[in-house]
Amino acid sequence: MMNTAMSGFVEYEKSAALGKRSPVEEVPVGFMVLATCPLILWLLDGTVAGFASALLIILLFAVGLLFLSVGQKQHLAYSMAEVAPRPKIPFKLIGNGIIALVIGLLASTKIVVPVIPMVIGFSTFILCLVSFGLDPMRDKGMDNPEARLRVVSQALYDDFDMRFEALLADLEQVGDDQLYARTRIASDTVMGLLSTIDFGTSTLKRIAPSVSKLLAKMEAEVAALLNSPDGQITAFQRRKFDNKIQIMVDSFEARARRSGIADGRDNFELQTNLLFDRKHRNRKV
């Protein structure tokens, strides 16, 4: 019966206070700072104890507001994303708790009966919870297989991108601009090919081991080049490295095309796409 009474009172399924939707944005956390301005008078009390306690209260309040604001940002990002895990730390809940504690403490300095400050603190907690909402408690979108695959694919893609960048950063130590540029083009070709894959399918997941193998080989080549015994890199070594990288990337490209990557696009379209991607990436770098 209590439940039916409650559900008639508020939109139960859409309640922000229960963490079921993001809070409205017109409830600003920062504006609450204005309401604490009278605390500044407390700082000017003149006694050391008054100054210290006012400072403590202001600090606690600032920490609470910071937590609330971080939690709010986290919640808005969560509600914008298609797929998102629930926040690991419930910042909003902690922030609400801290603010309720501060208000309870402040009230207890003037009201002698301990029950009343507790009631004030508790009702503040409820008010905070209603106005700022609870953190989202559930992972979102994980039951949708396509969205899940997209997250996995994106993570794989980002990982490959990072490994290529690390490899190129290592290669930069050699100090050969031409070799560096050629290797960058090779890595861009691979990344460009991967970027044509639809992340909602399992294609990237399927070919990830072969990309990883290619990357491992390239990393080994770079390591071998950097660890040459006498510290000097001969022209022959450079040429050998360059040839190896080109062959590896060419064979990868051929294999990728054969296995249906960039399917339905003719060679010209793919090349244009790769070129565009490369240009964009180079500009970004």
Add this chain to the structure above:
Amino acid sequence: MGKGYFMSNAGLQRVSYALLLVVLLGVTSGWLGGL
């Protein structure tokens, strides 16, 4: 806002935010306690 509800969630949030500000101001200014 659903039909038959007392108040929409956004409205409830705004009202409770205003109440929170009042309580906060009351506590910090010494009306409900504090200095």
